[in-house]
Amino acid sequence: MAALVAADAEPVVLAVRGDVVVVRVGDVVLKAHEAGTDLGALSARLRLAGDPRLGGLLLAPRAAPAVVAGRVVTAWPLGQPVPPRDPDAVPLEEAGAMLAALHRFTAADFAGPLPPSGARPRLERAVRELPRGSAAARRVLRAFATLPPLDTAATTLIHGDWHLGQLVRRDGGWRLIDVDDLGTGDPAWDLARPAALHAAGVLDPELWGRLLDAYLAAGGTGVSPHDPWAELDVPARALVVQMAARALAAAERDGTALTDEQEALIDACGRIISATGIGQRG
Amino acid sequence: MQCPKCHANMRTYDRMGVHIEQCDGCRGVFLDYGELEAITRLETQMAVPPPPPPAAPAPGYAQPGWGAQPHYGGHYGHRKHRGLGGLFFSS
Numbered sequence: 484m485a486a487l488v489a490a491d492a493e494p495v496v497l498a499v500r501g502d503v504v505v506v507r508v509g510d511v512v513l514k515a516h517e518a519g520t521d522l523g524a525l526s527a528r529l530r531l532a533g534d535p536r537l538g539g540l541l542l543a544p545r546a547a548p549a550v551v552a553g554r555v556v557t558a559w560p561l562g563q564p565v566p567p568r569d570p571d572a573v574p575l576e577e578a579g580a581m582l583a584a585l586h587r588f589t590a591a592d593f594a595g596p597l598p599p600s601g602a603r604p605r606l607e608r609a610v611r612e613l614p615r616g617s618a619a620a621r622r623v624l625r626a627f628a629t630l631p632p633l634d635t636a637a638t639t640l641i642h643g644d645w646h647l648g649q650l651v652r653r654d655g656g657w658r659l660i661d662v663d664d665l666g667t668g669d670p671a672w673d674l675a676r677p678a679a680l681h682a683a684g685v686l687d688p689e690l691w692g693r694l695l696d697a698y699l700a701a702g703g704t705g706v707s708p709h710d711p712w713a714e715l716d717v718p719a720r721a722l723v724v725q726m727a728a729r730a731l732a733a734a735e736r737d738g739t740a741l742t743d744e745q746e747a748l749i750d751a752c753g754r755i756i757s758a759t760g761i762g763q764r765g
Numbered sequence: 766m767q768c769p770k771c772h773a774n775m776r777t778y779d780r781m782g783v784h785i786e787q788c789d790g791c792r793g794v795f796l797d798y799g800e801l802e803a804i805t806r807l808e809t810q811m812a813v814p815p816p817p818p819p820a821a822p823a824p825g826y827a828q829p830g831w832g833a834q835p836h837y838g839g840h841y842g843h844r845k846h847r848g849l850g851g852l853f854f855s856s
Contacts, residue, residue: 500856567854605856648854661856680852684833692826712829719829726852744852751831758831 487511487545487558507561511545516555516663522548524598525555528662531593531640540585541665542651542658562651562658575690577657578650579697585659586670586704588640600643600668602675602718603633606725613728614735619749623731626752627724629759630717637668639704645673670705674698675718679726682719683751685744723751768793781807 492509499505504515516525525548532541545558566572590597610627613620642649643664650657677694680686699708706714730745741749766775766786773790783803786795796804828834 565854567851644856646853646855648856677853682829682832686853688826712827716829720831747833748852751833754831754833758829 488513510561512559512561514557514559515551516548516557518554520555520663521598522550522555524666525557525663527595527598528665529557531597531665532662534593536592537585537588539656540581540659541662542653542660559660560653562653562660564652565647565650570687570690573647573690574650574657575693576697578647579694579699579703580701581657581659582642582645582670582673582705583698583701583703585642586639586673587702590638590640590667592640597640598666599635600637600641600666600672601664602641602643602668602672603721605644605664606721609725609728609732612732614732617731619727619741620731622749622752622756623724623727626720626727626755629755630721630724634669639667639670641666641668641670641673643668643672646676669714669718670703671714672718672721674705674715675722676726678715678719679722679748679751680744683723683744683747685747720755723748723755727752766795769795783807 488508488511495507497505497507497512502515502518506513506515529544529548531537533543534541542559542562545560548555548557550556565574606627610624613623615624642659642662643666644661645659649659649661651660652658674695677686677691681688681691695706695711699706699711712719727745727748730741730748733739734741734745767773768775768788768790770793771788771791773788775786775788775795778785778787783800784797785800786797787793788795
């Protein structure tokens with residue numbers, strides 16, 4: 484790893500999320516992955532990110548993963564993120580087309596087995612780490628109980644944790660970063676976060692519509708054009724639960740109150756429980 | 766001019782700004798370049814406009830059964846850039 488970065492470059496911390504640390508050194512970004520990261524699965528995911536057929540969609544790593552001081556570390560070229568809080572600058576059309584293009588790939592396109600997407604384990608981790616005891620936490624758990632078990636037969640290649648922070652500009656185009664949950668899964672999960680935010684009433688319907696229209700116009704196969712909620716319902720419920728659980732955990736950790744957006748997710752959990760008629764007790 | 770079919774004399778008429786030549790013999794009509802388009806345009810203008818389609822939202826803009834209705838809980842319409850909160854940007 485040291486050979487990849489300039490000796491005189493000052494490291495700049497870009498993000499710290501739990502025990503995940505992302506550091507920029509010159510034009511290289513180094514990511515220390517969560518403790519307990521499966522090196523074999525992550526290596527398979529990095530091989531996908533380096534596959535030339537996916538070069539226009541995924542940012543290619545600078546090197547194979549390395550273990551540094553007991554932690555799995557990956558190295559990436561520096562890209563420019565989407566400017567936050569500017570609806571006019573959000574590349575929703577490109578993002579929708581990129582997801583549609585990604586979802587054209589299946590396990591059969593690659594040699595060797597693909598790891599299953601980490602989307603569902605991510606949800607289950609968030610629920611495990613939810614601080615119990617509050618009325619809000621009980622609502623989140625009941626909404627979680629409405630979800631059917633994971634369909635493990637899926638073969639489509641999905642990103643697994645898609646949101647606008649996963650797009651960077653590099654080499655004149657947008658690329659997807661963060662391949663930790665890349666693998667086979669239900670393609671509707673890649674649209675689940677914005678779908679959940681739309682259903683919770685916190686994402687501008689027009690922005691959601693632009694993304695979905697772009698995805699469908701580019702031939703995206705994850706949702707039906709005439710009834711996208713047939714496929715989106717379960718993943719969107721899952722992301723409401725995941726984001727609500729994360730919000731409660733962060734509020735407890737930092738001793739802060741929920742924001743309006745986060746409150747709207749807890750309210751959405753309540754409506755999920757009423758609408759599905761599952762998880763009313765417990 | 767002479768009718769290209771029966772060679773009888775053709776007479777020029779002006780109908781609503783469109784010049785047409787009609788044959789006195791076989792009543793056939795000759796159109797100059799662009800006149801057919803002009804007639805089509807006139808036809809469209811004279812046709813009764815169809816009723817506007819019902820303003821059904823695109824399927825994706827719809828909400829699932831558990832979705833927030835518009836104006837739900839004050840989350841709609843009060844923040845100018847409500848659509849780009851932090852939740853759409855981070856894991």
